Amino acid sequence: MSAVKAAQTTEAPMIELKKLNKWYGEFHVLKNIDFECRKGQKIVVCGPSGSGKSTMIRCINRLEEHQTGDLIVDGIELTNDIKNIEAIRREVGMVFQHFNLFPHLTVLENLTLAPIWVRKVPKKEAEETAMHFLKRVRIPEQANKYPGQLSGGQQQRVAIARSLCMKPKIMLFDEPTSALDPEMVKEVLDTMIELAREGMTMICVTHEMGFAKAVADKVVFMDKGEIVEANEPEPFFSNPQNERTKLFLSQILNH
Amino acid sequence: MANGHAAVMGGNAGRPTESKAVQWIRANLFSSWWNTALSLVLLYLLGKFLFWFVGWGVTNAIWYGAATECRAVKGIGACWAVFPEKWRFILFATYPYEDQWRPALSCLIFFFLYAYSALRRNWNTRLPAVWIGGLLAIAVLMWGGILGLAFVPQERWGGLVLTLILSTFGIALAFPLAILLALGRRSHMPAIKSLCVVYIELIRGVPLISLLFMASVMFPLFLPEGITIDKLLRAQIAIIGFAGAYLAEVVRGGLQALPKGQYEAADALGLSYWQATRMIILPQALRLVIPPMVNTFIGLFKDTSLVLIIGLLDILNAAKTAVSDPAWRGFGPDVYFGVSLIYFVFCFAMSKYSQRIEGELNKSKHR
Numbered sequence: 001m002s003a004v005k006a007a008q009t010t011e012a013p014m015i016e017l018k019k020l021n022k023w024y025g026e027f028h029v030l031k032n033i034d035f036e037c038r039k040g041q042k043i044v045v046c047g048p049s050g051s052g053k054s055t056m057i058r059c060i061n062r063l064e065e066h067q068t069g070d071l072i073v074d075g076i077e078l079t080n081d082i083k084n085i086e087a088i089r090r091e092v093g094m095v096f097q098h099f100n101l102f103p104h105l106t107v108l109e110n111l112t113l114a115p116i117w118v119r120k121v122p123k124k125e126a127e128e129t130a131m132h133f134l135k136r137v138r139i140p141e142q143a144n145k146y147p148g149q150l151s152g153g154q155q156q157r158v159a160i161a162r163s164l165c166m167k168p169k170i171m172l173f174d175e176p177t178s179a180l181d182p183e184m185v186k187e188v189l190d191t192m193i194e195l196a197r198e199g200m201t202m203i204c205v206t207h208e209m210g211f212a213k214a215v216a217d218k219v220v221f222m223d224k225g226e227i228v229e230a231n232e233p234e235p236f237f238s239n240p241q242n243e244r245t246k247l248f249l250s251q252i253l254n255h
Numbered sequence: 256m257a258n259g260h261a262a263v264m265g266g267n268a269g270r271p272t273e274s275k276a277v278q279w280i281r282a283n284l285f286s287s288w289w290n291t292a293l294s295l296v297l298l299y300l301l302g303k304f305l306f307w308f309v310g311w312g313v314t315n316a317i318w319y320g321a322a323t324e325c326r327a328v329k330g331i332g333a334c335w336a337v338f339p340e341k342w343r344f345i346l347f348a349t350y351p352y353e354d355q356w357r358p359a360l361s362c363l364i365f366f367f368l369y370a371y372s373a374l375r376r377n378w379n380t381r382l383p384a385v386w387i388g389g390l391l392a393i394a395v396l397m398w399g400g401i402l403g404l405a406f407v408p409q410e411r412w413g414g415l416v417l418t419l420i421l422s423t424f425g426i427a428l429a430f431p432l433a434i435l436l437a438l439g440r441r442s443h444m445p446a447i448k449s450l451c452v453v454y455i456e457l458i459r460g461v462p463l464i465s466l467l468f469m470a471s472v473m474f475p476l477f478l479p480e481g482i483t484i485d486k487l488l489r490a491q492i493a494i495i496g497f498a499g500a501y502l503a504e505v506v507r508g509g510l511q512a513l514p515k516g517q518y519e520a521a522d523a524l525g526l527s528y529w530q531a532t533r534m535i536i537l538p539q540a541l542r543l544v545i546p547p548m549v550n551t552f553i554g555l556f557k558d559t560s561l562v563l564i565i566g567l568l569d570i571l572n573a574a575k576t577a578v579s580d581p582a583w584r585g586f587g588p589d590v591y592f593g594v595s596l597i598y599f600v601f602c603f604a605m606s607k608y609s610q611r612i613e614g615e616l617n618k619s620k621h622r
Contacts (some may be wrong), residue, residue, distance in 0.1 A: 096515075104538050117526060117530050118526060
């Protein structure tokens with residue numbers, strides 16, 4: 001295991017943020033963020049609301065624009081160049097808090113649209129891939145329904161499958177369970193845990209600390225636009241270094 | 256409502272043989288003294304109007320005959336006799352009399368195209384081909400000059416077919432123009448954005464009549480010597496440009512109503528701007544704005560009658576011209592009533608169709 005880790009560290013990181021800054025008008029949302037994620041790593045990002053954690057991962061596929069600093073994804077520098085942006089988006093999957101499925105398309109059409117039009121996969125092959133991933137998220141029987149006919153948990157699993165159909169190298173999760181009813185959180189987390197065990201590179205913004213303990217290689221705590229603390233889960237939870245981390249953990253774990 | 260139900264229940268217990276209709280009437284029209292009085296007054300007024308209308312429009316009306324017969328009952332009965340006399344002029348205007356089967360057939364082709372496109376199972380790649388074929392056939396029929404058909408200059412076209420040409424091309428071309436303008440107005444590129452804003456605000460800010468005037472009177476002054484663009488085409492362009500500006504704002508409403516997440520999901524999957532627009536954004540945005548869009552279409556259909564201002568004989572202007580015949584002078588209201596019915600049929604069909612299509616397209620939301 002340690003040999004594998006050593007080998008990984010010599011590789012260039014999959015995602016690299018260097019001195020990244022972003023402002024919304026006067027408001028400084030991201031302050032000198034240095035962050036990297038290597039192939040196969042699972043990183044959980046947590047922090048109070050408004051801390052900039054969603055903004056940070058949304059910068060990685062350019063749903064948000066950063067103003068200064070460098071952002072390199074899979075060896076491609078993210079600039080205003082539309083070709084680079086599209087190239088990165090093909091390799092980076094994203095799962096949203098509110099699923100954002102396309103309500104006018106069936107589940108199957110949601111899953112095959114991007115592979116057919118972006119990856120130029122033949123329709124039949126795209127449908128086979130889609131059914132494969134629907135089976136993996138355990139809802140193949142819903143393929144011909146519309147998203148509005150599914151429960152929240154099912155919709156989020158479809159959204160995960162939709163991203164996987166693009167065969168991404170990296171998956172970003174932006175609070176994937178925050179909009180779900182409590183009884184549906186588990187089915188989505190189980191899907192994510194399974195994905196993590198298969199070796200997917202993942203960055204998850206989430207408050208599900210159980211998930212972090214189960215699969216994360218690293219937990220990053222953000223507050224007020226800064227990375228306050230980053231560590232492996234065991235020391236992060238048992239021995240937080242920073243006062244703000246301690247306060248945050250006490251708030252979300254002790255009730 | 257709750258009271259109404261109680262009344263129905265009570266009535267039911269006492270009179271088990273009462274039919275549904277009687278129950279409904281009792282509950283909705285005669286549930287209280289005030290409702291009863293109001294119902295009676297309205298029924299009286301309605302009956303009186305119907306009695307007058309049937310008397311004027313049916314019993315006392317002159318269906319066939321000369322203008323002199325009509326004059327005898329003027330004010331008492333309608334003069335439908337003007338239609339057997341003038342219908343060919345109203346429908347085909349100054350198109351050569353013996354060749355009027357050509358615009359008649361053209362109208363039928365238009366009806367076929369509408370009916371064909373109305374069926375959702377025909378919404379496939381063959382649809383544009385059918386339209387191009389249909390429009391070519393109409394062009395050949397109307398102009399002639401080939402296949403042994405005598406050439407008929409555009410100045411002699413008129414009546415229903417002119418109304419259909421102006422509104423069909425108006426709607427068909429204003430629609431894509433509107434989509435481009437609406438997308439342009441939301442563009443991040445300042446030049447495109449300001450161009451679209453200026454166009455929309457400028458065109459929307461003036462009456463259609465003034466645009467038609469400009470197209471027919473001012474525009475030719477700017478053309479070099481010897482080049483003329485025919486009057487119908489100029490009016491058609493004015494109508495398309497005008498309707499496009501209006502419709503653009505309707506479409507923009509739909510674009511803005513879509514949740515931001517739809518744009519983000521499309522982006523995150525790597526779809527290009529045009530792919531996302533075509534497959535994710537527009538199908539949803541346009542569904543949202545079917546009612547105001549059809550509203551604009553209906554308005555445009557009726558606005559085509561404004562071409563009378565530049566001397567084109569659309570169906571309304573043809574009807575007006577028909578009653579300027581000294582023999583039939585003074586029967587304007589009767590003729591306008593008949594032509595209004597034609598307009599109504601078209602507008603009502605559009606309205607009904609839009610309701611149906613809205614229901615079908617929004618099924619995915621309700622299930």
